[in-house]
Amino acid sequence: MSLSRRVFLAxxxxxxxxxCGRSEPRIVLYCAQDREFALDILETFRxxxxxxxxxxxxxxxxxxxxxxxxxxxxxxxxxCDVFWNNEIVSTIRLQxxxxxxxxxxxxxxxxxxxxxxxxHTWHAFASRARVxxxxxxxxxxxxxxxxxxxxxxxxxxxxMARPQFGTTATQTACLFEVLGKERAEDYFTxxxxxxxxxxxxxxxxxxxxxxxxxPSGKPVxxxxxxxxxxxxEVKAGKPVRIIFPDRAGDKGRMGTLFIPNTLCxxxxxPNPEGAKRLVDxxxxxxxxxxxxxxxxxxxxxxxxxxxxxxxxxxxPAKLTVMRxxxxxxxxHWDDAQTFVTNLFGV
Numbered sequence: 158m159s160l161s162r163r164v165f166l167a168x169x170x171x172x173x174x175x176x177c178g179r180s181e182p183r184i185v186l187y188c189a190q191d192r193e194f195a196l197d198i199l200e201t202f203r204x205x206x207x208x209x210x211x212x213x214x215x216x217x218x219x220x221x222x223x224x225x226x227x228x229x230x231x232x233x234x235x236x237c238d239v240f241w242n243n244e245i246v247s248t249i250r251l252q253x254x255x256x257x258x259x260x261x262x263x264x265x266x267x268x269x270x271x272x273x274x275x276x277h278t279w280h281a282f283a284s285r286a287r288v289x290x291x292x293x294x295x296x297x298x299x300x301x302x303x304x305x306x307x308x309x310x311x312x313x314x315x316x317m318a319r320p321q322f323g324t325t326a327t328q329t330a331c332l333f334e335v336l337g338k339e340r341a342e343d344y345f346t347x348x349x350x351x352x353x354x355x356x357x358x359x360x361x362x363x364x365x366x367x368x369x370x371x372p373s374g375k376p377v378x379x380x381x382x383x384x385x386x387x388x389x390e391v392k393a394g395k396p397v398r399i400i401f402p403d404r405a406g407d408k409g410r411m412g413t414l415f416i417p418n419t420l421c422x423x424x425x426x427p428n429p430e431g432a433k434r435l436v437d438x439x440x441x442x443x444x445x446x447x448x449x450x451x452x453x454x455x456x457x458x459x460x461x462x463x464x465x466x467x468x469x470x471x472x473p474a475k476l477t478v479m480r481x482x483x484x485x486x487x488x489h490w491d492d493a494q495t496f497v498t499n500l501f502g503v
Contacts, residue, residue, distance in 0.1 A: 183209040184431040185236060187224045189243040189323075190418060194385070194453040202438050208431060213237075222247065222322050228423055232256050235423045238432040241439065244327040248279045248419040249487040258424040260433050264440035267461050272417065281417035282440055283448045283455040286470075287328050288413070289400040290366045290387045295378040302411070303381065303402040307347035314378040316354040316362050316371070320345075320497040323359060324383055324416050326490075329497055331481045333489040335410045342496055349500055359386045367395035383416075384470055385453040391469050392452075399469050406477035414479040417458060 188195050192214045199210045215224050225247040228237060232254075242248045251257055257278035265273050265280050272281040289300060295314075300306070306315045318325040333341040354371060356362045362380040365371050367390040369378070387399045403411040420439055422432045438444065442462045448455040449464035456472060457464055466472070 182428045182431065183211050184428055184435050185238045185426075186210050186212045186241060186435065187215075187228065187237045187239070188212045188241045189215045189224055190241050191243075191385070191453070194448065194451060194455075195241070197451075198439070198444055198447060202435060206434065206438075208434070210435065222326065225251065228256065229254065232423075235425045235427065237423050238426045238428045239435050239439075240419075240421050240423065242419045242421070243285075244324050244416050245279075245281055245419045245483055246327045246330050246487045246490060248421055249274075249483055250490060251421065251423075252276075252278045253487065256424055257421045258426070258429070260422055260436055262433070262437050262440055264437045267442075267459050268440075269458065269460070272458050279419050279421040280436065280440055281419050282458050283445050284415045284417040284458060284473075285324070285383045285385050285453075285455055286401060286413050286415050287324060287381065288384055288387055289379060289402050290363055290382050290390065291379050291398045291400060292366050292369045292377065292396055293398050294396045295369055295376070299398065299400055300379065301400075301402065301405065302408065304344060304408070304411070306353065306379065306381070307344055307351050309351070311351060311379060313352040313354075314376050315348075315351070316356050316365055316377050316380040317348075318356050318359045318362055318382070320501065321494060325359065325381070326494065327416055327486075328381075328414055330486045330490045330493045331414055331479065333493040334486040335479060335481060338489070338492060341493070345497055345500055355501065356380070359383045360389075363387050363390045363397075366390070367393070367397050369396075385455060388454045388467055388469060389452065391467070401471050401476050403479070404476050410480040412477035412479040413473075414481065415456065415473055418455070 199212060202210055259277040261277045262280060320326055320329045356365060359382040362382040363386040365377045366380040370376055390397045401413045403413060420436045426432055442459055445457040445459050445462045446464045449457050449466055454467050454470050
């Protein structure tokens with residue numbers, strides 16, 4: 158029986174917690190993390206604690222934003238116990254709307270202070286970097302900065318995911334915060350004029366660059382994606398190289414953007430005790446190690462986690478990291494989304 162089938166069957170009914178002497182309802186998880194990276198971990202939790210986790214995954218098309226919208230819509234009658242977001246800005250937006258309940262997790266004590274909300278309504282873990290992926294058959298002179306994609310040499314051959322969704326939307330809000338509204342708007346306007354191509358998601362960005370063309374046959378040389386999608390093409394032996402951009406630290410607060418996963422518990426969730434247990438488990442060093450050494454190669458935030466990452470994945474300590482104020486990036490979200498939606502018309 159397939160793993161996804163086992164998880165589905167496990168979630169059909171209430172299962173008692175081992176040793177607690179009473180029936181415990183299932184835990185409903187809204188999960189923006191990719192299905193293939195989450196299911197093994199959720200199965201480990203079920204086997205260890207005897208509790209069914211019923212995941213609801215986002216689509217690649219509406220990555221993270223779709224589940225955020227559902228959580229807001231369900232605020233008066235929550236259905237979700239835990240939200241595993243694959244980024245941080247939308248989680249802070251939920252916090253700002255007062256839709257999250259605090260949980261001071263004992264598993265979070267070793268994490269850096271910035272990785273948890275001051276009111277304990279969210280916890281960050283397991284980050285990915287926003288990187289450039291380059292087709293080495295088509296490109297010999299490698300770029301150094303994300304901002305170079307607006308330059309003439311990349312006209313018509315650069316690709317990014319739609320900027321209204323997923324980590325591309327997060328990066329957009331971060332650029333509005335780091336560069337300022339005027340410079341960020343100028344950058345995206347020049348990207349549009351430079352005929353940047355839009356893919357449905359980050360996975361498709363990596364795939365198109367690896368093939369050197371879009372599904373319709375247009376040439377592609379370079380793209381902006383996440384490390385988990387880029388490393389998949391590297392491991393598949395495709396002619397690609399991962400570039401961690403803006404590592405020189407010569408452009409103010411620019412640098413490589415590292416985006417963590419986040420966990421939060423919606424206020425008034427049906428199973429708060431089960432939610433806390435799941436959050437505690439997902440924040441363990443064991444889970445960060447699994448995410449780091451699994452196919453997604455996600456970068457641990459807990460300094461006590463010892464994990465072997467692929468050699469193509471560089472840790473923040475070796476790079477210039479984009480200096481983002483996450484709360485300010487969340488405050489820029491609406492302006493950024495209005496601008497890119499009007500600009501790209503999608």
